Amino acid sequence: MRATFDYSGCTVMVVGGTSGINLGIARAFADAGARLGVASRNPAKVDAAVAMLSRPGRRALGYAFDVRDAEAVAKALTRFRAEAGEIDVLVSGAAGNFPAPAHRISPNGFKAVVDIDLLGTFHVMKAAYPHMRKPGGSIINISAPQAVVASPHQLHVCAAKAGVDMVTRCLAVEWGPEGLRVNSVLPGPIAGTEGMARLAPTAEARERISASVPLRRFGTPEDVAGACLFLGSDAARYVNGAVLMVDGGWALAGAPLGFEPQP
Numbered sequence: 001m002r003a004t005f006d007y008s009g010c011t012v013m014v015v016g017g018t019s020g021i022n023l024g025i026a027r028a029f030a031d032a033g034a035r036l037g038v039a040s041r042n043p044a045k046v047d048a049a050v051a052m053l054s055r056p057g058r059r060a061l062g063y064a065f066d067v068r069d070a071e072a073v074a075k076a077l078t079r080f081r082a083e084a085g086e087i088d089v090l091v092s093g094a095a096g097n098f099p100a101p102a103h104r105i106s107p108n109g110f111k112a113v114v115d116i117d118l119l120g121t122f123h124v125m126k127a128a129y130p131h132m133r134k135p136g137g138s139i140i141n142i143s144a145p146q147a148v149v150a151s152p153h154q155l156h157v158c159a160a161k162a163g164v165d166m167v168t169r170c171l172a173v174e175w176g177p178e179g180l181r182v183n184s185v186l187p188g189p190i191a192g193t194e195g196m197a198r199l200a201p202t203a204e205a206r207e208r209i210s211a212s213v214p215l216r217r218f219g220t221p222e223d224v225a226g227a228c229l230f231l232g233s234d235a236a237r238y239v240n241g242a243v244l245m246v247d248g249g250w251a252l253a254g255a256p257l258g259f260e261p262q263p
């Protein structure tokens, strides 16, 4: 059965949308007709994403900021609202990761991941809130199976992403009365991404992961984008506070995340 979504006339912002999974999500919204904004730290990546995501008569808008800088995030989202109108869908997916045993994670290493993933998500949601369509808006936070599966060498990410999902749940309750929905999407192992390059750098590690997914394959950015198109749309109008695994059943099977630390 073919699923199609029509986002023409809708404004969508994807923070952390300049590479990997989030770029795939941004591309799916652009292909579905949305007026698109993308943001991340690196201005060259932002420019490349804008070029890739622009469509005839519909130029994407790009913003370079660090999600750890609350003021810069707020300024960019205010500009985006002025340039593109009320935001129908916000995807917040900027993140950082490195595998390391807990006793070798420095306080600053732990802080860097929590600051980007958790505090950054808060900054993005808070900055977007006044500009979201209410009622009718949808916020999608990109989390990870580490939020629910305790994983060696991923202490900082597990803590940060569990926090992201609790932020999702709290704001689903707090903002729901205004008609603003908040949900999390938890991608499983997605092929060809920076995350997987860091967590499964060898062919052997990738084979082990693929064999541990009940659907017996890595996911693709398009697999994750499908869930986001659903959550942003009217088809999900009664879905609020959900923490949606898009992982081929990996977490149910224990998501054996035996990731090796980098030397």
Ligand code: NAP
Binding pocket: 015, 016, 017, 018, 019, 020, 021, 022, 039, 040, 041, 042, 043, 045, 046, 065, 066, 067, 068, 093, 094, 095, 096, 116, 142, 143, 144, 145, 186, 187, 188, 189, 190, 191, 193, 194, 195, 196
């Ligand atoms: P990626 O390509 O590295 O994407 C991360 C994005 O976030 C990039 O656009 C990056 O752009 C941006 N970013 C990072 N730090 C930032 C900061 N401080 N401020 C602003 N932007 C920042 O990684 P990915 O593997 O596709 O992961 C994307 C999302 O999916 C993440 O939330 C990740 O936790 C989640 N996830 C991934 C997997 C996987 O298999 N890869 C599995 C589960 C969950 P700049 O380089 O310009 O900063």
Ligand code: COA
Binding pocket: 095, 096, 097, 098, 099, 100, 104, 105, 106, 107, 108, 109, 110, 112, 113, 194, 195, 198, 262
């Ligand atoms: N093992 C142990 N510690 C590490 C590490 C590793 N592989 N990589 C970085 N760190 C530590 C650094 O040593 C530093 O701590 P210190 O000051 O005590 O030495 C701390 O993490 C911050 O590093 P820095 O490079 O200054 O931080 P940053 O803010 O520029 O980068 C990261 C944040 C570390 C998460 C970086 O990997 C990043 O920006 N990643 C984005 C892309 C990504 O991870 N994509 C996958 C998403 S799932």
